Amino acid sequence: MAGLEVTGTTLKVQAVDDLKAHYPLSLLLQLADLPRSTFYDHRRRLNRSDTRAGIKEAIRGAFEAAKSAYGHRRVRAVLLRQGWTVSKKTVLKLMRELGLQCPVRRRKRYNSFRGEVGEAADNVLNRQFVTEFRHTKWVTDVTEFNIGASKVYLSPVLDLHDNRIISATAGPSPSVKMVTDSLRMAINALGPGEKPLVHSDQGFQYRHSLWRDTLAKAGLTQS
Template sequence: MIHELRSEFRLTILLQATKFPKATYMYWQKRLEQKNPNASLEKKIQKIFDEHHGNYGYRRIQLALKAQGINVNQKKVRRIMGKLGLKGTKFIRKSRRYNSYKGTIGRVAKNLIHRRFYTSIPHQKVTTDTSEFKYYEHDKNKKLVIKKLYLDPFLDMFNGEILSYRISERPNAKAIMDAQKEAMVRTDDCPYRRTFHSDQGWAYQMKAYKK
């Protein structure tokens, strides 16, 4: 009894010194003493997040929970992830879409397609572009790092078939030229003039490519 009175006395002095309302203190003390109703769900969300190396946002985590038979809406998953400080890796760093166009560095070819992308003749119209893809891997210190790959495909507008392609770790002329040569060989059976259509990026303006 005496111990409780001393504790109450100390609390009164402390609250007076800090000018903190006693009612507010009692409210938060009661809240903190309550058990966390979402403790189990928080552990599951943290586990899914860690297992996928931080690459899962709230939508994919919600689907992963659903696969385990746990039905919870995205709003709640998002709120819990915010509380735990979890943010998907792909949202941490903003990046721009890769664009091969760097201005006019060579001779720009005439647009012979003029948005007439359809053709009933195989190998007559071929289109190409460089696409950037991101993936994740661990470095020697087991830290998750972002890597990039560049795909250079040549596609037949007749049926969408990929005639040739190259994959490289950085945009480069050799990958494009090698894929172009292979596509030229594969389309050599076309009885009509062939047209290779691109966005006129830096590589497609090169003399070697145009030749």
């Protein structure tokens, strides 16, 4: 990429920029470990260094106006009506560069139950989702996303007081380590004396000794 060294940060910025139409920017920046100022600075430099920024912006605009439903042929038809002169091959190539040829498909709830792994905790929450105070009731689960031909699993911890995401991890598999890392990040955000109830769907990750021991060491109640 002329005028801009392609670093790990640059690749992260490109990935976040491609996905921000589908997910909250704040969550993507957290997962990518990118400061907001760094993201905007690199994106501005990327756009300035890219001589095809104009046509790329037109392609992105046509694609998003169609709510991600257009392929390269229909996007090109829109561009031609706008006065651009561009081949189907070029549109296809640029859409691939922008990550638009395979939009993220509808996310679905990941079913984490794989039979009996350990004892299920009591349902202490019992559908009482309202709470007056922060860090008294947390919920967590694993959500599966399809990005192109790949699957990505997201494990957030959410505070029921204000529906704020306390922490989140993502990975190519719904591992016990991934969900426990998210829990540990959330625990690190607690203040003195804060010991929330932690509710999950009781899938295999949440019956594992690593998950249960992490809760116990922090003095938290599992539900």
